[in-house]
Amino acid sequence: MYFGKWISTSGMLVGLSLLLGGCASVSQTSTPTIIDQLMADPALNGATVSLMVRDARSGSTLYQHNPRTCLIPASNLKLLTTAAAMDVLGPQYRFSTQLLSNGTQQGERLSGNLYLKGLGDPTTQFADYQALAAQLAGQGVRQIQGDLVFDDSFFDAERLGVDWAQDDESTYYGAQISALTVSPNSDFDAGTLLVTAKAPAVVGQPVSVLVSPSTDYVQLDNRAVSGPGNNFGITRQHGTNLLQLTGALAPGKQSRQWVSVWEPTQLVANLFEQALAQQGIQVLGRRVIGGASPAAAKVVAEHQSAPLQELITPLLKLSNNNMSEALLKAMGRKTSNAGTAQAGVAAVADFMQRQGLAPTTLSQVDGSGLSRRNLVSSQGLTDLLLATARQPWFDAWYNALPIAGNPDRMTGGSLRYRLSGTPAQNNLHAKTGSMAGVSSLSGYISDAQGRRLVFSMISNNYLSSAAPIRALENRVALALAHWHD
Template sequence: MHFGRWLHLLCLSLLLNGCASVSPTSTSATLDRMLADPALNGATVSLMVRDARSGATLYQYNPRTRLVPASNLKLLTTAAAMEVLGPQYRFSTQLRGNGVQQGERLTGNLYLRGLGDPTTQLADYQALAAQLASQGVRQVQGDLVFDDTWFDTERLGVDWAQDDESTYYGAQISALTVSPDTDFDAGTLIVTAKAPATAGQPVSVVLSPPTDYVQLSNRAVSGPGNTYGITRRHGTNLLQLTGALAPGEQRREWVSVWEPTQLVANLFEQALAQQGIKVLGRRVIGGATPNTATLLAEHQSAPLQALITPLLKLSNNNMSEALLKAMGRQTANAGTAQAGVAAVAAFMQRQGLDPATLSQVDGSGLSRRNLVSSQNLTDLLLATARQPWFKAWYDALPIAGNANRMSGGSLRYRLRGTPAENNLHAKTGSMAGVSSLSGYIQDADGRRLVFSMLSNNYLGDAAPIRALENRLAVALTQWRD
């Protein structure tokens, strides 16, 4: 009797601990049931699961149906960049002159030449000005030329949504730009508003980096209702602050600027003035630097193998577009999205993949004219795993449930407390009616799988679709053939 009671308590303990002795097994039928979820009624899904070593297909559902991938397209862009540009590739920003120095005077023009670096910050431009001052220059007789010709003048991607235009993730692309933070949200300003303690009083506003390039229309006040908001009027740098912010509350918003090259011009002129350097000539935007101009100072970015971490973890659109145009410049001497797409297609062909089976128009996935299938993405994941730079790329993918922002990235709040936590390495993607998740995961036997799930045309909130993606990830950790 005593033994029977002990055995009963042991079994109850095992049950409460989630079947500690035996893990449930997932099969194709498990995924069939998942795809029958009512959240997918009227939606279109492309799903494929494969063995990462052999490439064998373990499950497929509409594997060759092309869908909008959103930010899953960054898998293709970054993988191509690692091969085309190389893991050690660095962006550069140069200060050049086409005259000679005579005492404190620099004859000729001064050129600030941008080579596409989306990570350059105000401090980097200030350091360039300080390097020039350290050489004894106090006066520039010619013009100050801001050279952004390394990339074309197409500031936005193909068919980007109009209502994304003032957002940080829809910021304009320029070869000469500035980031306000270490997330490298290039082409944007951080607008910090603080409400005073007295209701009805206007909020105070601070811009980072500090600039007078934008104009403020501040109608926001301290008060109840939490209706504060900020917009930028199309074609201008007029920032309109409206609504109410609770007394004592502070709010930070990231707002893109119109023409980031001119924002750089504003900031660099301030930097020169702080160093006591006076320019006698004009400000010239978009002029080309002569090949004979002498290098006076230079700033280089971190290597690409380091830059892909913030890019993939935080799904940085502007960095992705810079990489696409940099590939175009590298392969065809044309800093255009079209040349970059051609470079990506050539990379695919070298990996034995067929670029004719997909459509790519930008680097970030922000356009709805991008179309890929789960077959395309799992083919890419298999090919990438064979590359010498694979570890750096794999580590740059968001890791499920990892609370560290630069480890977990866009997956840091998902799948905590599940077998997918710190197991799943994958890229997320999201826009209205679109959700995607593609990457690598280990199954119940420790075998690495690759998978891709693309969902389009669902209605309502994305939460039920993400819940299905999470169920898929957990199911794959329990997969057994």
């Protein structure tokens, strides 16, 4: 989930008008010819592009450029993960977090262990854990005479995806995956904390720091000061929860950053113990991380997420990596009783086969697209886009895609600043993807005659900045909106 810089519309419109040669020559230059010219842009020198355009109703190919060349899709892989999840888990699927006990209650005492069991919910916030503690207190419990066990066994212990970059580890989009996690916000950036720094008016003085939700699970090494330079930054030292704040923040300014933690389960333990204490509940036993809940344990309180058909909106609009990984492992748990990425990938492959798609045309190792081992072609993604359009849940999935030029954050998503004031505005529904040297855009757009098109454009190994590549993607989208043979 990394968006980088946004591109202004004016430059794209100028570029497209030059390619079209002005309004008078629109009828003289076919859209395939225009796209051919776009594919010859110097920004793509040395790069590889896979591009395919098809009629959404018939599936017929309207344009292709290296359509079967498999490239790194970045977050365009989320199209596959979410579509498979809607099929495998179902639109009404809800994640759950449970409090269980194998003991008995005698007055205010609960004899036996108390288990907090995570079933993979990436949307659980501190308030939800407080509500679980309040449910327990509402039953009259004030003392736990056993251990407090934090059960994250629904997923495996692999916290990061295959070949995720080391320098992504402290970022919100590279957060660790756990079946028992916490999100600091309604964007559901699970496994992270919100760190707010504010620079005092006096230059040279240290910045003030606030961590939310409040916890002593992380430690601060605050070397950041108020001053010029605009080079303030936060990193987390590998293998620890030491947050290092460095650089300068302009006087009076504030910075808000989401920083991942090492071992989210233990952050949940810290926060849930706070929640119990707030309810006046005392735990006499030990804190146990990673223990499994006994089969005979009974649920004493539960929190459920919103249904999947609602969760895919923040996931796709904001390109949420951790939610994608949770869905992948949840699919593996449902189909193979194994909460692993490998089992999830197998579940996705089964979904593809049921849709008449060939899993052998794809290499998938995670759910979010953060790994560079993922490979797919534009033909593979357009095959997927055509197949999803036949599903009973398609409308919810289609509406969850970012919508070009719509300024509302939970409507336009990662496309809200692109293609405003053009025929693609509120027309293009598509997923973006971005990594160093990788950009992708795949989705649906209607042409001037109202015909819906599906397309996918994946660019790899370009040496320019991302800006001219995104400009090219936008010009391709505009050409499709103006399609003429």
